[in-house]
Amino acid sequence: MTERATPLPAPLSAPLSLVADGPLRGRVKVPGDKSISHRALMLSALAVGRSEIDGLLEGEDVLATAAAMRAMGAGVARDSTGRWQVDGVGVGSLLQPAPALDMGNSGTSTRLLMGLLASHPITATFIGDASLSKRPMGRVIAPLGRMGAEFQASPGGRLPLMLRGAERPLPLRYRLPVASAQVKSAILLAGLNIGAETVVEEPIATRDHSERMLKGFGADLSVEPLDGGGKLIAVRGWAELKPQKLVVPGDPSSAGFPMVAALIVPGSDILIEGVGLNPTRDGLVRVLQMMGGDIVAENPREVGGEPVADLRVRHSVLKGIEVPPDVAPSMIDEYPILFVAATMAEGRTVMRGIEELRVKESDRIAAMAAGLRAAGVTVEELEDGLIVEGSGGSKPAGGATVATHLDHRIAMSFAVLSLMTRAPVIVDDRAPISTSFPDFLPLLLGLGARELSISS
């Protein structure tokens, strides 16, 4: 039951610390968007025929999705040019996966695939790493259970978990109790194999890649705006999905790391090419600009149905602000790196309404507060947020080893902080970075950062 679909190569576990000897300079390209990459593989596997995907993120999370789609009958292969080809089997035709589906560190793979399988007569076991095995799955089990799927989960609604998809799935009308694109997407994907209308009401808009891409693949989907900024999304299943040629834009979440690095290292001036700026994802850029960050979107264009631009980022004197809580859904993964930007700002930055950070790959409020404190930054941890006292540009003390808790974004955030501390900040483990940004280190080194050699 715990045999793996495809063993993933174990990334190198080693500490990491960086130094900025001078300004960061140059042009870089961040990897493909993680959310879009997962959906590209899943929807291509459900289309009838061959889809092609350029710019797919080849991080471990997305490779876990690729392995799962393969285990359920889709042909998923990468050619020598880096283009991915997916031979889809059609909605309703997924096969029962023989081994357990190993989701690694990936909450998105897990929750979206649980949705997909909930309306197929398939039994599957989901397993994951220690971080994923702590994350709550009840938020998808509840609605998918109402659609007829059955679950045997570990205590607290966690992985390992066995799902028995419904023979005769029921349509659902569901109001999201948490602002979660994963829960929304799980229900919409389940709705694809139901010959009636499934409706999700989201009172607060979250990333809309599923809606955009489902429409692009030919699903029968409508979106209606609600008063107060929310949306009503309806999908009528059993439409045949048509194979697509997809181009994945650069991930704005990954772009956040070089962006903040350039803002805080004096004299820096960089260009990050092809960054996705979907309005449900661009909150970090808007907040950093509110703080006085010199970030200019150049050459705006459309890639794969998403707004994209090149971001020119120059070192800036940042000012602490009260970050409006309603921006949170559009930058939920970017708070750890925003905390780092706040450490260098003039005055205090107050961030509230982000309790969801406590159930990400780690408790990101606690993990960041602990590491920042250890590095000499004054922070106040709130139940739903963090207050950071900025240094006004002077370097924090550093001189600490910080724990990443199997969380890629914690690892990268502290690696960026390490550029600007008086004594080294050492990230205890660089391995999690490969889940979303395998080229993070070469990219920063290419901009002029130096890796500190750490003797063990």
Ligand code: S3P
């Ligand atoms: C994601 C949604 C967000 C985000 C995650 C990716 C997605 O999670 O944190 O990294 O691709 O739908 P939630 O739905 O839990 O907010």
